Amino acid sequence: xxxxxxxxxxxxxxxxxxxxxxxxxxxxxxxxxxxxxxxxxxxxxxxxxxxxxxxxxxxxxxxxxxxxxxxxxxxxxxxxxxxxxxxxx
Numbered sequence: 001x002x003x004x005x006x007x008x009x010x011x012x013x014x015x016x017x018x019x020x021x022x023x024x025x026x027x028x029x030x031x032x033x034x035x036x037x038x039x040x041x042x043x044x045x046x047x048x049x050x051x052x053x054x055x056x057x058x059x060x061x062x063x064x065x066x067x068x069x070x071x072x073x074x075x076x077x078x079x080x081x082x083x084x085x086x087x088x089x
Contacts, residue, residue, distance in 0.1 A: 054086055062087060 008047055053059065068075050 059087070 064085075066078055066082060068078070071078070
């Protein structure tokens, strides 16, 4: 009886160890796959020219709201800064 119980405990230990190894192998595979995808994405993003995107007709129009309540001292500087933004209008 005791020998059978120890055999059952040993089998359970092996099953838990196998589960641990298999799960961590899946995690490792997922990490390696994600690293490859991120590397390809970073290479493709590095080849994009921001100036070409700004001049593109695909850029959506935007509206800028500048809160200026009690901002008399810095309002002119803020507006000049907003006017220097490079975005297609």
